Amino acid sequence: MAAASIALTLLITPKFSPKPIPKRSPTNSRTNSSAIIASSSSSSSSSSKNGSPPDTECPVPWEQQPVNEYQSLSTSFPFSWATADLRDYFSRLAVVGSSFAILVGLPVAAFGTGAVADPSAEALRCGLGAASAGILAITLAVIRMYLGWAYVGNRLLSATVEYEETGWYDGQIWVKTPEVLVRDRLLGSFSVKPVLTRVKLTLVGLAISLAVCVCIFINVDDPRKMQDHAGVKVIAGVYNDEAARSFEPNAFLPEHDFS
Structure with a gap:
């Protein structure tokens, strides 16, 4: 009786069958990696478009x-x-x-x-x-x-x-x-x-x-400051009796002679 009940129980209870794990297709993995590379290259090119290092992000x-x-x-x-x-x-x-x-x-x-x-x-x-x-x-x-x-x-x-x-x-x-x-x-x-x-x-x-x-x-x-006055050369800053007589002849008349 015990052996018959055990056999009946095994027949009634459904067997466990694990679900198969889906395999990742190589096409999808290649697509994802190319997308990552493209995104990284675009970010690096945008950051270095002005000639600055990528980590500076200089605009x-x-x-x-x-x-x-x-x-x-x-x-x-x-x-x-x-x-x-x-x-x-x-x-x-x-x-x-x-x-x-x-x-x-x-x-x-x-x-x-x-x-x-x-x-x-x-x-x-x-x-x-x-x-x-x-x-x-x-x-x-x-x-x-x-x-x-x-x-x-x-x-x-x-x-x-x-x-x-x-x-x-x-x-x-x-x-x-x-x-x-x-x-x-x-x-x-x-x-x-x-x-x-x-x-x-x-x-x-x-x-x-x-x-x-x-x-x-x-x-x-x-x-050019040297000038000729009545044939007498006059130099600025230098006194000359002959030049003084040519400029003011009345000052040298006899009545003005105090000697």
């Missing part, structure tokens, strides 16, 4: 980023002169000043003076005028360098960047990330500030030289 256009502006300025004319060594820097400035003094300043100074009685004094004034013109040309070039480097230095040291997104006066401001801020400030402190210091010292030296040339030019007696 500033490539040519308006301070680090790229620094690289462009350091290779452009004449701003690259300020980053050269002292010998090349001063030699280039000297060539510019000498060329301007000889080709422009000297002809203008010679044409403005004309023929005079004292060639030595007039030659000194002509040389001072040409030198002043050359110094002025160098000063304008150095001022241009200073303005360009000061602009880039301020953008590197600043925590924000002002830029135009499309170039149609749609100004935007981007706050630098900590990594970009550290990089820009290191570049501005160790690369731009020494250049600005050199340019400032050059401007001070040029200002002193120009002031000295102007003072000497003013204090040199102008030969």
Whole structure:
């Protein structure tokens, strides 16, 4: 009886059949991986479309980023002169000043003076005028360098960047990330500030030289001040009895002789 009941129970109870696990088709896995790669590439390309690293997500256009502006300025004319060594820097400035003094300043100074009685004094004034013109040309070039480097230095040291997104006066401001801020400030402190210091010292030296040339030019007696009055040469600042008689003959009449 016991064996019969057990056999009946086994016949009535349904057997357990586990559900088969669906296999992942290789087509679906390949599709998913390609979608992930495409999404990652699109995100990286969108973040690096302006030439910045993917982790910075810089929206500033490539040519308006301070680090790229620094690289462009350091290779452009004449701003690259300020980053050269002292010998090349001063030699280039000297060539510019000498060329301007000889080709422009000297002809203008010679044409403005004309023929005079004292060639030595007039030659000194002509040389001072040409030198002043050359110094002025160098000063304008150095001022241009200073303005360009000061602009880039301020953008590197600043925590924000002002830029135009499309170039149609749609100004935007981007706050630098900590990594970009550290990089820009290191570049501005160790690369731009020494250049600005050199340019400032050059401007001070040029200002002193120009002031000295102007003072000497003013204090040199102008030969054109020498005039002929009744056949007597009169020199400004020098007393002469003959010249005084030509100017005021009545003062030398006998009735005014007190001797």
